[in-house]
Amino acid sequence: MGPPPESEVLVNAQVEKVGRFTTRHIANHWLMLATFLGLVITGMPQKYAAAMWAKGIVLIIGGVERMRFIHHMLGTIMALQLLWHVVEEVWLHLVRRRAMPMVPWVSDVKDFVQQVKYNLGMAKQPPRMDRYTFAEKLEYLALVWGTAVMVLTGLVLLYPVRWSSLFPGEWILAAKAAHGGEAVLAFLSILTWHVYFVHVRHWNTAIFTGKLDEEAYAEEHPLELARIRRSEPPPPAPRQRWRVVLFAVVTVVLVAGVVALMVWLRGTGAGLGAFKAARFS
Amino acid sequence: MESKRFISTLHCLAGVGFALVLSAPTLAADDSACLECHGSRQQVTDAASAMDLKLTPDRIGKLVVQPAQTGTVHDGIGCTDCHPKATEVPHPAGMLQDNPCATCHDDALKQLNKSSHRDPAGGSQLRAECWACHGAHNVRSVKDPQSAVAPINVIGRCLACHNKRAYLVGVHGQAVQLAGLDVAATCVSCHGAHDILAPSEAGSRVARRNISFTCGKCHGRVAEIYRKSVHGAALMADDNPDVPTCVDCHEAHGTPDPTTPRFRLASPQICGRCHNDRTMMAKYGLSTNVYKTYVADFHGTTAELFRATSPDQPLNQAVCYDCHGYHDVESVRKVGQAQIDKRLLVRCQVCHKGATASFLSAWTGHYIPSPTKYAPIYWVRVFYRLVIPGTIGFFLLYIAVDVWGRRRNRRSS
Numbered sequence: 001m002g003p004p005p006e007s008e009v010l011v012n013a014q015v016e017k018v019g020r021f022t023t024r025h026i027a028n029h030w031l032m033l034a035t036f037l038g039l040v041i042t043g044m045p046q047k048y049a050a051a052m053w054a055k056g057i058v059l060i061i062g063g064v065e066r067m068r069f070i071h072h073m074l075g076t077i078m079a080l081q082l083l084w085h086v087v088e089e090v091w092l093h094l095v096r097r098r099a100m101p102m103v104p105w106v107s108d109v110k111d112f113v114q115q116v117k118y119n120l121g122m123a124k125q126p127p128r129m130d131r132y133t134f135a136e137k138l139e140y141l142a143l144v145w146g147t148a149v150m151v152l153t154g155l156v157l158l159y160p161v162r163w164s165s166l167f168p169g170e171w172i173l174a175a176k177a178a179h180g181g182e183a184v185l186a187f188l189s190i191l192t193w194h195v196y197f198v199h200v201r202h203w204n205t206a207i208f209t210g211k212l213d214e215e216a217y218a219e220e221h222p223l224e225l226a227r228i229r230r231s232e233p234p235p236p237a238p239r240q241r242w243r244v245v246l247f248a249v250v251t252v253v254l255v256a257g258v259v260a261l262m263v264w265l266r267g268t269g270a271g272l273g274a275f276k277a278a279r280f281s
Numbered sequence: 282m283e284s285k286r287f288i289s290t291l292h293c294l295a296g297v298g299f300a301l302v303l304s305a306p307t308l309a310a311d312d313s314a315c316l317e318c319h320g321s322r323q324q325v326t327d328a329a330s331a332m333d334l335k336l337t338p339d340r341i342g343k344l345v346v347q348p349a350q351t352g353t354v355h356d357g358i359g360c361t362d363c364h365p366k367a368t369e370v371p372h373p374a375g376m377l378q379d380n381p382c383a384t385c386h387d388d389a390l391k392q393l394n395k396s397s398h399r400d401p402a403g404g405s406q407l408r409a410e411c412w413a414c415h416g417a418h419n420v421r422s423v424k425d426p427q428s429a430v431a432p433i434n435v436i437g438r439c440l441a442c443h444n445k446r447a448y449l450v451g452v453h454g455q456a457v458q459l460a461g462l463d464v465a466a467t468c469v470s471c472h473g474a475h476d477i478l479a480p481s482e483a484g485s486r487v488a489r490r491n492i493s494f495t496c497g498k499c500h501g502r503v504a505e506i507y508r509k510s511v512h513g514a515a516l517m518a519d520d521n522p523d524v525p526t527c528v529d530c531h532e533a534h535g536t537p538d539p540t541t542p543r544f545r546l547a548s549p550q551i552c553g554r555c556h557n558d559r560t561m562m563a564k565y566g567l568s569t570n571v572y573k574t575y576v577a578d579f580h581g582t583t584a585e586l587f588r589a590t591s592p593d594q595p596l597n598q599a600v601c602y603d604c605h606g607y608h609d610v611e612s613v614r615k616v617g618q619a620q621i622d623k624r625l626l627v628r629c630q631v632c633h634k635g636a637t638a639s640f641l642s643a644w645t646g647h648y649i650p651s652p653t654k655y656a657p658i659y660w661v662r663v664f665y666r667l668v669i670p671g672t673i674g675f676f677l678l679y680i681a682v683d684v685w686g687r688r689r690n691r692r693s694s
Contacts, residue, residue: 045586046582046586049576049582049583049585049586050576050585054586055586055589055590058586058589058590059590063590063591063594064583064586064587064590064591065594115683116679116682118686118690119682119683119685119686119687119689119690120682120686121686121689157579160633160640160643161633161634161635161636161640162635164636164637164639164640164643165637165639167639168639168642169639169640169641169642169643169644170642170643170645170650170655170657170658171657172643173642173643173644173645173650173655173657173658174657174658174660174661176579177658177661177662177665178661178665180665181661181662181664181665181666181668181669182665184665184669185665185668185669185672185673188669188672188673189672189673189676192673192676192677192680193676193680196676196680196683201683201687268634268635
């Protein structure tokens, strides 16, 4: 166990930094950070409306209506991020034939068991993990799953009348319960799991700078570091025509589906204008 | 020629002098004697010192009597008509002991002696003497804007003793003072004048049972609808002590404008005062969940946030009375579920254009979801009630083990 001997020499000289994230990763994280925090700040006062702090936040933002507008806008951005992510992953996996290192696999369960055993002193070695640890993969799974739940239930809440033509109205209230429950789950997960792994366990700034200390890299991602050291060329991936066509079809279907959904939902929200006309005319 | 002109000038002067005398008719021949002493502060002071009397400045002020001006109802009545003992100088004590008004206004005094302003001991020491409201020397008709009991002035007369200043900012007070609406309710419109009784007395205009009729003098149709509602009918049938009367929702004195967003936003709390009261609702087998479930719903949450943060902003969400009505509130037990659904859908469609019957269950009708009622909502809630603590508990447990393990491994290495 422990860091390899050569790194001990390096610590005294200058800490070697290993490239981990590209600008695309960094931008993605910033965008997710902003939308997530914004949605929590504008969403929680709606779930806990009776609380004093909720009213304080509404006052600071400048009214419920404005807060809801911001919430809907940020939600839309997050939904587009999810859509973009799916299209991007399909492109990378299908056409560029890259691996999907963030998707959890059976080996992650083994790594988890190994880590617990090691922490309890029942194993001599910690798990040797690749580009993403099981903790990171769990968070990725929760993020994608959580975003999907939030986007879908959010759309139900935005257009209740139209959705009630597909299923009973009580499902809309079930969606509201899920939207609130999932929000609390996501926020608390970030507060515990995420904060512990990247702020407490290590002060890990890789997602902002793009680089991680060689020592930390060796501890958390030894398999990937070894591959980087061997500087293996990526496996050859000749571009195949059918893969590009399939990608195009998937993308078009996805985007067309989203557009069709929005057209279907358009104009079915309840607005102040409709209310005023009915009440005062 | 000269003498003729002189005589005609004299005639003219005499004419002018006569006209001057006519223009001050209340200055009766015998009143002028009174006014020699009571005409001004100086005269009162001089007369007092001549009689070796020591008077406070306040007392002096009260003893100054301006000759009554034209337009008082007591035009032509002399000082001694009301103050018969005044002929004796110096005046004897008890100049006003016998109420002089009673001589002519016996009927009013009789009414007063049965009202809350009577002498509690049964004597003639009224709680409010005639002149406390009508003034002493400048008594005028109610219709005269200068009258002490004209709508705009009577408020001040009552407020001098009764601390009900909220009236001044209520719709009625504002209408009288600012809009000059003399037809708007003043104190006497609701409480009466000479026959005022406390609300606790059965004959009072503002006793619970009578309020709707008193308000109904102006708000007739509303009062009639109210008396047919579940609240009004219970009051009329058996003097129910719990149901609201007009003033329980609208306030007796500070009556707010019910067409403002502020009133609309505050209305769920008005209904909640009773419908969130466990002991009161238990008497009628009604659930107090109605308020809680409303505030937990999207409409109620929004209304609550609006009320707390922007109480003057128009609200586009349903409050209690949008569905239940206000003056015509009906018991949901009387009409069957089918009728409720039918009416509710019409109500939903006012804001939710295109809503169909399947949209109705998007509101639980104040029920709390359970495995038998609104089950999908119940199970989603149960799911998150288990998953949130389960997940976060697992995270925290893992983190604790990790922290402990890392510390132990660092120490051993």
